[in-house]
Amino acid sequence: xxxxILPYMLILPVTLFLxxxxxxxxxxxxxxxxxxxxxxxxxxxxxxxxxxxxxxxLQNTLLLAAAVxxxxxxxxxxxxTMVNRMQKGRDMVLYIWTIPLGISDxxxxxxxxxIFEQSGxxxxxxxxxxxxxxxxxxxxxxxxxxxxxxxxxxxxxxxxAIMLVILVAGIGLIPKEYYEAAEVFGASPWKRxxxxxxxxxxxxxxTALILRVVLxxxxxxxxxxLGGTLFPVLMGEIYAYQFDxxxxxxxxxxxxxxxxxxxxxxxxILRALRVPKGATI
Amino acid sequence: MAEIQIKNIAKxxxxxxxxxxxxxxxxxxxxxxxxxxxxxxxxxxxRIIAGLETATTGEVWIGGRRVDHLSPKDRGISxxxxxxxxxxxxxxFENIGFGLRxxxxxxxxxxxxxxxTAGLMHIDQLLKRYSGELSGGQRQRVAxxxxxxxxxxxxxxxxxxxxxxxxxxxxxxxxxxxxxxDSKTTAIYVTHDQVExxxxxxxxSVMHQGRIVQAATPIEVYRNPAAEFxxxxxxxxxxxxxxxxxxxxxxxxxxxxxxxxxxxxSAPLQFAVRPEDIRPADSGLTATAKVVEPLxxxxxVTCEVEGTMFxxxxxxxxxVHVGDQLTLAPQPDRIRWFDPETTLAVA
Ligand SMILES: Nc1ncnc2c1ncn2[C@@H]1O[C@H](COP(=O)(O)OP(=O)(O)OP(=O)(O)O)[C@@H](O)[C@H]1O
Ligand SMILES: [Mg+2]
Numbered sequence: 001x002x003x004x005i006l007p008y009m010l011i012l013p014v015t016l017f018l019x020x021x022x023x024x025x026x027x028x029x030x031x032x033x034x035x036x037x038x039x040x041x042x043x044x045x046x047x048x049x050x051x052x053x054x055x056x057x058l059q060n061t062l063l064l065a066a067a068v069x070x071x072x073x074x075x076x077x078x079x080x081t082m083v084n085r086m087q088k089g090r091d092m093v094l095y096i097w098t099i100p101l102g103i104s105d106x107x108x109x110x111x112x113x114x115i116f117e118q119s120g121x122x123x124x125x126x127x128x129x130x131x132x133x134x135x136x137x138x139x140x141x142x143x144x145x146x147x148x149x150x151x152x153x154x155x156x157x158x159x160x161a162i163m164l165v166i167l168v169a170g171i172g173l174i175p176k177e178y179y180e181a182a183e184v185f186g187a188s189p190w191k192r193x194x195x196x197x198x199x200x201x202x203x204x205x206x207t208a209l210i211l212r213v214v215l216x217x218x219x220x221x222x223x224x225x226l227g228g229t230l231f232p233v234l235m236g237e238i239y240a241y242q243f244d245x246x247x248x249x250x251x252x253x254x255x256x257x258x259x260x261x262x263x264x265x266x267x268x269i270l271r272a273l274r275v276p277k278g279a280t281i
Numbered sequence: 282m283a284e285i286q287i288k289n290i291a292k293x294x295x296x297x298x299x300x301x302x303x304x305x306x307x308x309x310x311x312x313x314x315x316x317x318x319x320x321x322x323x324x325x326x327x328r329i330i331a332g333l334e335t336a337t338t339g340e341v342w343i344g345g346r347r348v349d350h351l352s353p354k355d356r357g358i359s360x361x362x363x364x365x366x367x368x369x370x371x372x373x374f375e376n377i378g379f380g381l382r383x384x385x386x387x388x389x390x391x392x393x394x395x396x397x398t399a400g401l402m403h404i405d406q407l408l409k410r411y412s413g414e415l416s417g418g419q420r421q422r423v424a425x426x427x428x429x430x431x432x433x434x435x436x437x438x439x440x441x442x443x444x445x446x447x448x449x450x451x452x453x454x455x456x457x458x459x460x461x462x463d464s465k466t467t468a469i470y471v472t473h474d475q476v477e478x479x480x481x482x483x484x485x486s487v488m489h490q491g492r493i494v495q496a497a498t499p500i501e502v503y504r505n506p507a508a509e510f511x512x513x514x515x516x517x518x519x520x521x522x523x524x525x526x527x528x529x530x531x532x533x534x535x536x537x538x539x540x541x542x543x544x545x546x547s548a549p550l551q552f553a554v555r556p557e558d559i560r561p562a563d564s565g566l567t568a569t570a571k572v573v574e575p576l577x578x579x580x581x582v583t584c585e586v587e588g589t590m591f592x593x594x595x596x597x598x599x600x601v602h603v604g605d606q607l608t609l610a611p612q613p614d615r616i617r618w619f620d621p622e623t624t625l626a627v628a
Contacts, residue, residue: 177366180366181360181366182368182379183353184358185354185427185431186384191383195379199370200369200370275370277414278413279371279411
């Protein structure tokens, strides 16, 4: 086959697949978002953005991402460095740490609900130890901070491993000689992490961050299980528009707003962690 | 002043003993080459000196100070790695200045030293580039410049030229020798290339299966190999060996010829001579030519003497055909003798 068209032939199946299952629905959603029945309009967007729950759910989503993602990056880096140093049992530890990945987010929410609810483990433990007299309702509107912390904990527990596996793979690709050179030239273990691991991990960090940030904007089931209506987030609002209010146009418009936010953050991450030309391993 | 002393170093990897009781003293400003076949423990020894590996037993002294418990940065050493280990995310400037930055030297001092060593290695034009934009030879220069910029007492090099093509290797070899001689550092250089070893070294330590078999000047190692292994390893082609049986009073029977040899021995020995120390003559060893290779300057003839392979480097004026019967005389003062029991040289 002609060498010029061969590459295009090879990516054709994937392209077709993406067009059929991604581009086509995307066009449909856009159509729905930009129309109310009679031609092009921005009414859906105006409605969605002026609804009182929009700013609060946007704020909650961003706050949650801002609290969860940095902790996850730090944790994933720490765990990846530890796994990388391990001689024996490395695979075992990695399997155990990635178990939460295999659990659906709703199930994860329910697991943490079992810990935090009034008759949950946390309350039984605290009453058992005599810290409190009787079980408290921790996840109530009176304690928004505890609700937030519970959701953040569940998210960290559930989705740190996705970053971990990417970073472990990335760290494994860094040749050992760089660390030895850094050591010989006087870099302490912390400096070696800062001056060798972090910069050489940029491509993996980029991937992990983008994936995680985009997922953070899509947080839904964990919040639904733990916070219910106490902690509105963007995805929850999309769900409410679509199924409770039966307003497909508004749901589609909000979905496009979330998409725009995701794309914006992706671009920022790509730019912030870009590797200069010629500076790759 | 940085004399290096290696005392009774041994290294085990699990049940495998990679180094056996190594003792070696390297004088201040000496250029020492560790030479040996792949897997003989050269890198392991170098890494123990650097502090990247811990010896199972033994001591390392640098400049009169025991250093085996110190981390690499406190040993006064710097190192050139086999794959250069030039940091891809730093420019050439920052690579060369890496160690200086770690020492928190002031900016102007870093700049001064980086520019000076970059000048020495002829890479002052490349300071702003990343390693991905350099050729292998240029990367090699950066690695050497980075080591020199530390102004170390000792510079350690693990096969630094092995990834370069033959021509570049030749060029870098000469350059390295000049730069290191000027820098007045003690150097340890690991290689499995004997030509490189010969051309660079003040002294060569020939290693074999985790031991140092001989540590001597290149000429000494070449002329007077301390053991059969050295004789068979150094020189291209290596030394010829033939069994010798005593026939009384310092006379030895070698392939039907009687030659003068050691007087103090009565058990059979190995007779050895370099291919280039053999001349066609009227009397001598009877050899049958098997392969004739004209090499321009010389004629390399591989023959058989009493069933043993025997090589001779002859004058290219001679015409030799496969199957020819030759009479070859070894140059008497170049003949060496080895004890087949101990494999060591016999005086
Ligand atoms: N970390 C290790 N674990 C187990 N065995 C090792 C380790 N490092 C080296 N060895 C073994 O020790 C021996 C010496 O290795 P070393 O790397 O010093 O050889 P070398 O002389 O440098 O060889 P080359 O010329 O191929 O680099 C080898 O047999 C090797 O398999
Ligand atoms: Mg080696």
